[in-house]
Amino acid sequence: MSLPHPLLRALAGAAALALLATPALAKEWTKVVIATEGAYAPYNLHAPDGKLIGFEIDLANDLCARVKLTCEFVAQDWDGIIPGLNAGKYDAIMDGMSITAKRLEVINFSRAYTRSPTTFAVEKTSPLAHMPDTGKRVSLDDKAATEAAIKELTPALKGKIIGVQIATIQADLLNTYFKGVVEIRTYKTTEEHDLDLAAGRVDAALASTSYFVSTLSKPGGDKLVLAGPLFTGGLLGQGTGVGLRKSDPELKELFDRAISEAIADGTIRTLSLKWFKTDISPPPSS
Amino acid sequence: MDLGGYFTLIGFGPAGWGDQLLAAALMTLAVSASAFFASLAFGLVGAAAKLAPSALLRGLAEAYTTIFRGVPDLLVIYLFYFGGSQALSALGHLFGHAGFLGLNAFMVGTLAVGLVAGAYQTEVIRGAYFAIPPGEIEAARAVGMGRLLMLRRITGPRALRFALPGMGNVWQQVLKESALISVTGLAEILREIHIGAGSTHLPFDFYVTGFFLYLALTTLSGFLFRGAEAWTMRAERRPA
Numbered sequence: 001m002s003l004p005h006p007l008l009r010a011l012a013g014a015a016a017l018a019l020l021a022t023p024a025l026a027k028e029w030t031k032v033v034i035a036t037e038g039a040y041a042p043y044n045l046h047a048p049d050g051k052l053i054g055f056e057i058d059l060a061n062d063l064c065a066r067v068k069l070t071c072e073f074v075a076q077d078w079d080g081i082i083p084g085l086n087a088g089k090y091d092a093i094m095d096g097m098s099i100t101a102k103r104l105e106v107i108n109f110s111r112a113y114t115r116s117p118t119t120f121a122v123e124k125t126s127p128l129a130h131m132p133d134t135g136k137r138v139s140l141d142d143k144a145a146t147e148a149a150i151k152e153l154t155p156a157l158k159g160k161i162i163g164v165q166i167a168t169i170q171a172d173l174l175n176t177y178f179k180g181v182v183e184i185r186t187y188k189t190t191e192e193h194d195l196d197l198a199a200g201r202v203d204a205a206l207a208s209t210s211y212f213v214s215t216l217s218k219p220g221g222d223k224l225v226l227a228g229p230l231f232t233g234g235l236l237g238q239g240t241g242v243g244l245r246k247s248d249p250e251l252k253e254l255f256d257r258a259i260s261e262a263i264a265d266g267t268i269r270t271l272s273l274k275w276f277k278t279d280i281s282p283p284p285s286s
Numbered sequence: 287m288d289l290g291g292y293f294t295l296i297g298f299g300p301a302g303w304g305d306q307l308l309a310a311a312l313m314t315l316a317v318s319a320s321a322f323f324a325s326l327a328f329g330l331v332g333a334a335a336k337l338a339p340s341a342l343l344r345g346l347a348e349a350y351t352t353i354f355r356g357v358p359d360l361l362v363i364y365l366f367y368f369g370g371s372q373a374l375s376a377l378g379h380l381f382g383h384a385g386f387l388g389l390n391a392f393m394v395g396t397l398a399v400g401l402v403a404g405a406y407q408t409e410v411i412r413g414a415y416f417a418i419p420p421g422e423i424e425a426a427r428a429v430g431m432g433r434l435l436m437l438r439r440i441t442g443p444r445a446l447r448f449a450l451p452g453m454g455n456v457w458q459q460v461l462k463e464s465a466l467i468s469v470t471g472l473a474e475i476l477r478e479i480h481i482g483a484g485s486t487h488l489p490f491d492f493y494v495t496g497f498f499l500y501l502a503l504t505t506l507s508g509f510l511f512r513g514a515e516a517w518t519m520r521a522e523r524r525p526a
Contacts, residue, residue: 039484046485048295048303075481077471083368087375089388189480191489218487 029251031070033090034060034242038075042214042275043096043240046075055275056094059113062267063258082107085243091251093243098169100237108246110255112239113268116210116280117230118170120162121197124225128204131156133229140173140234149229150177157182163193163202169236170206176235190215197224204228210276217277239282260284295488296495303482303492310478311499317392317474318464321399322457328404333411347408354405360466363398367470370394395467403460410452415441417448447518454511458504465500475499 036044036056044054052073064071074090085093085107099109117137122128132152140146158181164171166186174184185202187193193205198220209230215221242255262268268281298304328350335347354362371388378387389397418441426440468477479496483489 037484039481041485041487046306046481048301048306050306075471075473077469077477079469080364080368083372087368087371087388089371189484189489191483191487194487195489214487 027248027250029069029254031072032064032092032251034071034073034092034094035076035081035084035090036073036093037078037081037095040078040096043210044094055114055271056096058271058275059262059268060094062262062271063255066258066261067254069254082243085245088245091245091248092255095243096240097243098237099239099241100169100172100235103243108244108248108252109241110244110252111259112241112282113259113262114210114272114280115232115239115282116208116276117232118173118206118208118236119212119226119230120204120206120228121194121212121215121224122204122227123197123200124223126203128156128160129225129227131227134227136229137232138229139232140236142233146177146234153228154178154181157204159183160203161185161201163187163196163205165190165193165207168207170208172235173231174206210278210280213276213278292491295486295491303478306473306478306482307475307495307499310473310475311503313472314461314464314474314499315503317395317399317467317472318457318461320392320396321403321464322460324396324400325403325407325456325460326453328401329407329411332404332408333415336408336412337415351405351408354402359399359402359463360469362402363394363466363469366398367391367394391467391470391472394470395464395472399460399463399467402463403456406456406459407453410449410456411445413452414445414447414449418444450511450515450518454508454515457507457511461504461507462500 036052036054038044038046038052040054042055044052044056047053052075057073060071060073063069076084076090078095081093081095081097082103084090093107096114097103099112103109120128120131122131133149136149138145138149157178161183162174162178163185164174164187166188171184171186174182178184185193185196187196190205190207190211193202193207194215196202197205204227209226212224212226216224216226242259244252244255259268263281263284269279272278272280294301296303296307332347332350335343336351338344338347366389374387374389422440422444423436426436431439464474465476468474468480471477473481475496479492482495483492486492
């Protein structure tokens with residue numbers, strides 16, 4: 001996903017420069033304020049009583065305990081979540097945010113704490129349900145494999161309408177590999193393309209499998225099926241990580257250490273199975 | 287849509303979002319009311335400037351209404367909320383303040399929506415002033431009233447009576463535009479139904495609820511404004 005707006009990106013860059021310009025003191029971290037959307041189930045969501053819950057809330061509590069940080073969450077809309085970090089409103093972002101080259105220009109990331117492939121969801125009755133390479137892992141870092149997969153998919157997807165959330169790595173994927181082949185329809189939220197998929201206004205939706213797992217478990221989800229290759233790597237990034245300011249390398253070290261421990265002892269796997277019903281923990285070496 | 291399930295969802299039980307939605311509706315009312323009163327203040331100053339003899343004041347007021355009626359409200363909110371905190375923090379750094387400085391979401395919303403609505407309010411009040419029959423002002427002058435006394439006894443009350451329907455429209459506009467403040471994370475109706483929809487994956491239920499919440503607020507306040515209009519009209523001659 002990219003930043004919401006070029007102007008905001010420019011402002012964020014200006015803020016990053018301003019922060020870098022001030023002498024960076026090695027900071028002793030005791031308290032960390034983490035921003036999250038609170039509307040991206042099951043990564044982060046609100047319970048009916050207004051309490052923040054979700055995979056990332058459980059994970060943050062675990063990570064912070066490992067490195068003796070007091071962590072506090074603030075709910076923040078997705079639009080402007082990166083400028084808010086660079087402006088110093090909070091110290092970290094945990095919002096299912098993928099680590100991408102574009103974002104790394106503006107902020108830093110911890111190592112990945114999830115890696116969920118991107119794929120299509122279609123109606124069971126659609127001819128697209130039998131798309132080529134369904135369930136096959138395709139790494140976009142592997143040029144030959146990527147080209148082969150695109151070549152196979154192109155005839156099947158020709159002229160189809162694909163729904164995708166705006167300013168996401170999934171939208172980047174469509175724009176890079178399927179521009180001119182499919183009609184790309186962007187939505188403000190993933191729920192909106194799900195609704196239009198159910199209504200038949202789009203032929204397929206593209207999002208991460210971790211997201212679609214929850215879609216399939218909701219009312220009406222039994223009419224849908226996942227199809228096409230499981231894309232990872234490349235412009236899809238290395239997974240989701242904790243977004244941090246470039247000026248806080250000490251905080252990155254703390255989060256990296258805690259995440260490595262939590263991957264190694266299976267905590268992330270357990271939390272992933274609890275919230276996503278599937279294991280999207282990253283491989284230990286990544 | 288299963289109706290029993292729906293009422294559990296938006297009700298006040300342990301699995302219900304009722305208290306969150308009610309708090310959000312009150313937040314929408316609070317931020318709209320603040321923005322409306324801010325717009326009244328901006329509108330009064332703007333209208334006074336437009337009616338002033340000074341060309342500079344008239345020019346400033348003209349620039350204000352042209353700018354704020356000509357740009358999207360959402361842009362003004364972004365500018366104040368993100369741009370404003372950026373500018374404030376940079377200013378703070380200059381003076382040795384290391385942390386984050388920013389306006390809170392409620393203040394930004396009040397100011398941004400208030401400024402835009404104030405531009406419309408300026409025109410409403412100016413138009414109302416011109417609707418006063420010139421004979422009434424001449425009569426007031428003829429009996430020797432000063433400017434302030436005339437404002438209090440004649441032009442003020444008369445302009446208010448002509449401005450009221452237009453102000454009702456501005457209020458409806460403010461109420462709907464308060465939804466744009468949701469981008470700052472302020473827990474008003476739109477933000478709360480977005481949270482609810484994203485948390486439960488039941489967008490239809492929540493957006494329908496939001497629809498009725500806004501409709502209830504606009505309809506109720508519509509009645510109040512119509513009541514106020516009837517009250518100020520009570521001395522007017524009715525059409526035969």
